[in-house]
Amino acid sequence: MADQLxxxxxxxxxxxxxxxxxxxxxxxxxxxxxxxxAVSFFVGFFLQDITLALKIGLAGTVLxxxxxVPPWPFFKQxxxxxxxxxxxSVSASHQNIVIDEKMLSQQ
Amino acid sequence: MxxxxxxxxxxxxxxxxxxxxxxxxxxxxxxxIPRTPSVGTIKPTNVQVVKGRPHYYSSKxxxxxxxxxxxxxxxxxxxTWNTKQVFVYVTAEWADTNQNQNKNETNKAVIWDSIITSxxxxxxxxxxxxTRKKLxxxxxxxxxxPSRGKLSIKNQRPKYQITHPTxxxxxxxxxxxxxxxNVQPWVGILTWNQDVDFWRWKKMARGVSKIFELxxxxxxxx
Numbered sequence: 001m002a003d004q005l006x007x008x009x010x011x012x013x014x015x016x017x018x019x020x021x022x023x024x025x026x027x028x029x030x031x032x033x034x035x036x037x038a039v040s041f042f043v044g045f046f047l048q049d050i051t052l053a054l055k056i057g058l059a060g061t062v063l064x065x066x067x068x069v070p071p072w073p074f075f076k077q078x079x080x081x082x083x084x085x086x087x088x089s090v091s092a093s094h095q096n097i098v099i100d101e102k103m104l105s106q107q
Numbered sequence: 108m109x110x111x112x113x114x115x116x117x118x119x120x121x122x123x124x125x126x127x128x129x130x131x132x133x134x135x136x137x138x139x140i141p142r143t144p145s146v147g148t149i150k151p152t153n154v155q156v157v158k159g160r161p162h163y164y165s166s167k168x169x170x171x172x173x174x175x176x177x178x179x180x181x182x183x184x185x186x187t188w189n190t191k192q193v194f195v196y197v198t199a200e201w202a203d204t205n206q207n208q209n210k211n212e213t214n215k216a217v218i219w220d221s222i223i224t225s226x227x228x229x230x231x232x233x234x235x236x237x238t239r240k241k242l243x244x245x246x247x248x249x250x251x252x253p254s255r256g257k258l259s260i261k262n263q264r265p266k267y268q269i270t271h272p273t274x275x276x277x278x279x280x281x282x283x284x285x286x287x288x289n290v291q292p293w294v295g296i297l298t299w300n301q302d303v304d305f306w307r308w309k310k311m312a313r314g315v316s317k318i319f320e321l322x323x324x325x326x327x328x329x
Contacts, residue, residue, distance in 0.1 A: 015111030022108040029118050037125035041132050048188040049250035050133070050293050051227050057129065061122050069114045 021075030036060030134295030147179035182256035196220035216269035
């Protein structure tokens with residue numbers, strides 16, 4: 001029972017996302033942070049206010065962290081479809097997979 | 108990017124890169140903002156030479172020059188969004204006239220200095236609570252205060268009394284006062300007053316006073 005709870009906790013903290021989601025996360029990170037950097041520089045330069053530039057930069061960075069680090073649903077739109085184990089017709093998700101003599105069942 | 112920890116690490120890493128590039132751009136943009144510092148007047152108003160000791164416990168007695176001066180200057184163009192503070196200092200300079208050595212040596216000693224903070228660093232200035240409140244009110248939330256850098260001091264008592272390594276400064280001839288500044292930015296390199304014009308940064312106009320002499324040691328009227 002404790003094992004199951006631990007497994008669930010680990011999944012939440014782990015925050016795994018699928019491959020398309022990872023690509024999206026990378027692109028989003030580059031775009032968001034570059035835009036934040038550019039905006040903070042130009043706003044600060046034209047208003048001649050460096051504290052404003054710093055505040056915009058830090059606020060934008062925090063928003064970027066919030067948008068990318070947690071495993072949001074839009075990062076999990078394309079989950080990996082595992083093929084059935086060779087020889088059987090049942091899809092992998094209904095089979096018992098044995099790894100290192102420990103029985104793992106995926107439901 | 109497959110789990111939260113790696114995403115955290117990657118975003119933070121790119122953030123430091125972006126922050127560094129933005130800081131570089133801010134520092135380089137400084138070059139495009141013109142600097143036109145100028146001095147209206149710099150002149151000694153009262154020069155005395157007195158005898159004193161380096162420390163209260165020293166047995167040696169030395170001669171010290173006390174140079175009171177008046178200064179009118181406009182350093183406001185040095186204050187940009189990237190200026191944290193400007194350090195202004197007045198030096199007294201004279202050539203070494205020691206017969207046995209090269210006459211190329213110049214004696215230079217600071218007689219007075221002051222830190223002028225820009226509004227973005229006023230919270231760091233060495234002021235008490237009352238003065239700080241007054242300063243905040245007069246700045247009224249502006250990021251650049253045009254009155255900063257405009258100096259007008261009359262018959263200022265010097266901060267430092269200067270001497271020569273030999274301990275004798277009386278009767279020194281050809282002494283001049285020089286006004287110098289050091290701009291300390293938020294990001295970027297330190298810059299001092301320059302000897303030549305550099306694109307939009309002009310050298311300071313009229314930063315040197317007329318020649319004066321240090322008089323004889325002041326005799327106490329008994």
